[in-house]
Amino acid sequence: LSKKVEMTNWEKGHYINYAKMNETLNIVRQRLNKPLTYAEKILYSHLDDPHGQEIERGKSYLKLRPDRVACQDATAQMAILQFMSAGMPSVATPTTVHCDHLIEAQIGGEKDLERAKSINKEVYDFLSSSCAKYNIGFWRPGSGIIHQIILENYAFPGALMIGTDSHTPNAGGLGMAAIGVGGADAVDVMANLPWELKAPKVIGVKLTGQMSGWTSPKDIILKVAGILTVKGGTGAIIEYHGPGVENISCTGMGTICNMGAEIGATTSLFPFNENMYKYLSSTKRKEIGDFARSYAAELREDEGAEYDELVEINLSELEPHINGPFTPDLATPISKFKDAVRENKWPEELKVGLIGSCTNSSYEDMSRAASIAQDALSHGIKAKAHFTVTPGSEQIRATIERDGQMKTLEDFGGMVLANACGPCIGQWDRRDVKKGEPNSIISSYNRNFTGRNDANPATHAFVTSPDLVVAMTIAGSLNFNPLTDTLKDKDGNDFMLSAPTGDALPSQGFDPGSDTYQAPPEDRTSINVAVSPQSDRLQILEPFQAWDGKDANDLPILIKAKGKTTTDHISMAGPWLKYRGHLDNISNNMLIGAINSANGEANKVHNSTTGEWDAVPATARDYKRKGIKWVVVGDWNYGEGSSREHAALEPRHLGGLAIITRSFARIHETNLKKQGMLPLTFSNPDDYDKLEPDDKVDLLCTQLAVGKPMTLRVHPAKGGDAFDVELSHTFNEGQMEWFKNGSALNTMAKAHKS
Ligand code: F3S
Secondary structure, three states: OOOOOOOOOOOOOOOOOOOHHHHHHEEEEEHHOOOOOOHHHHOOEEOOOOOOOOOOOOOOOEEEOOOEEEEEEHHHHHHHHHHOOOOOOOOOOOOEEEEOOOOOOOHHHHHHHHHHHHHHHHHHHHHHHHHHHHOOEEEEOOOOOOHHHHHHHHOOOOEEEEEOOOOHHHHHHHHHEEEOOHHHHHHHHHHOOOOOEOOEEEEEEEEOOOOOOOHHHHHHHHHHHHHHHOOOOOOOOEEEEEEEHHOHHHHHHHHHHHHHHOOOOOOOEEHHHHHHHHHHHHHHOOHHHHHHHHHHHOOOOOOOOOOOOOEEEHHHOOOEEEOOOOOOOOEHHHHHHHHHHHHOOOEEEEEEEHHHHOOOOOOOHHHHHHHHHHHHHHHOOOOOEEEEEEEEEEHHHHHHHHOOOOHHHOOOOHHEEOOOOOHOOOOOOOOOOOOOOEEEEEEOOOOOOOOOOOOOOOEEEEOOOOOHHHHHHHHHOOOOOOOOOOOOOOOOOEEOOOOHHHHHHOOOHHHHHHHOOOOOOOOOOOOOOOOOOOOOEOOOOOOOOOOOOOOOEEEEEEEEEEOOOHHHHHHHOOOHHHHEEEEHHHHHHHHOOOOEOOOEEEOOEEEEOOEEOOOOHHHHHHHOOOOOEEEEEEEOOOEEOOOOHHHHHHHHHOOOEEEEOOOEOHHHHHHHOOOOOOEEEEEEEHHHHHOOOEEEEEHHHHOOOOOEEEEEEEEOOOOOOOOOEEEEEOOOOHHHHHHEEEHHHHHHHHHHHO
16 A cells, blocks of 8 residues: 555646555544444545544544645635635645636637636636646636546545535545535645534445446436435435446446535545446556555445445336426436426426536547437437537547547537536526526536526426437427337438447547646746736735734624524625625625614614614725724524635624624634634523614623633613623634634644744
């Protein structure tokens, strides 16, 4: 195990450390003394402190040391801006950035890419220069979708990776525990802090039998989604095992893991097997495959490993499925689909079929799709519905161009889009139907929530395998089952489509296509990070000020929020996404969705210095200008929802000191601490009711100590004596330094300098 094998062909000096993983795992093995699942093995072999770590599935918080970080372009902006403010010369953990989310599909790959490069120039320039500066691998627009590139170049069995995108688990197809996170977590790992994860439960999915005919790997996850539903995987890793695993291609396993995100799973995993070895060899990483073989016993579950829940699927009996509309867990087998269309009155005409995306754009997917298209062409017919093809990477695009699948798909009527997310993330200038017009589309993507693809809430979006997308596109109707129904050829004769066929890997090897990778240069000192001071999309972050060491007196309550206050209420998405890289601009959405208990309205609060009613961000800015710190009072489970770090950055940026609630969602509470804020809770939650929105408060910050309560002195607006309320907190020693230094990043920067 002491061999020196590089993690990837794109970087030098980062070796796969199976020896260290084995050593760490053995420490935990001795402590737990029981058979382990593969998911546990990967996590435990990456523990920061294997001797001292408390370990209980579903309960403990594991401190982990991931091998890699991957960011897509929309989330990378704020992650890198924060990292920059730590003042470190380079990332501590190998990191890559992938430009895939900002390319809009309109008229076809090349032109769409050129347009995106010009619209997003300043964002791309910033990412390219900051990646070069901080030693981050940069995959330019046109290179492909993050998860495809990770599978092709970076994933390896037994590894742990975090990525700032929900479908990061795609790399489970190569036996990697790859977990989607918010930007704040990525910044921690880039800056060498351990990464915290609640020890997940492990759901086992046992596969037996063998797929054939029209059934494909996508149908496994469509079926699992139907069984477990969109919430069923929450807080769990889905671990596939059993004899059925052996016959699934590596990219097929990637598809299954990818879409595990739709059932809320932390990640999904397959054990190391022959098909992974073949894929590693085919993508020029045979050495990694050989090394993995030498560690193979630990790259799968132990005999007798226990799962918190077990699902069994017999692949020989598995039917092709179509899931949707509007939710990915509404699973219908193809034999019942026509009935479901009729009963639910889903629009029967199929308007558009879309194949590709990070979920389903492998060589195998494209080959099988092309085989069906070729079958139609040989009968003199083409796609009846509109048809788009999104290659997952430049390598896939170039290889299917060389091997002919692309020509077949184009002859069939397909429009080949850029190697990017495109319609999957709503980057689609769709013109064939009007907004509000009910219509059906079918894709090989993973998500189909209302409006996701085309912003039309009346679009019924179905997800399925690329095979069924092509078949339904030929029929131009949802009222078609290729396993049983005939089509008319060009002369009006009936014929049935043959079941799809296609190689898992190209026999001539992959064609890498054009060079879309930018490696960080050797000498990075002279690189300037490109951010225009006039930019409204990007802004360099200044480090937050350290605590002044004093109690804070006479603070106004910016808002006493009532009821649900999610991270969407605190930092709304939608049109604000444009400003993700500009903290001052995006702060204009701070808390605009929260309901003020004073008037039951959103975004209308009383400015205690002027007596005026104004918007929340405007009022906070006014206090900040006047040098007045402020607090927010919140209700139960404040900050639930996505892990969006902007929800913590914004109140800090606009001069907030503390968020005082009945309770917090844990991730948001930690995010606030990281930004140097004080997340505090009422020791007695009923004290929430004692505070009036116009009261002033003193916060005795000097009392902050691990495990000790703090005092909030309340000066009632209606007059009368001040009274004290006891507040609790969950700061540990290390986190207290974050508050004192102004943020976790300031603390890292300080440690780095000394
Ligand atoms: Fe992109 Fe859609 Fe995948 S947005 S990363 S192709 S889920």
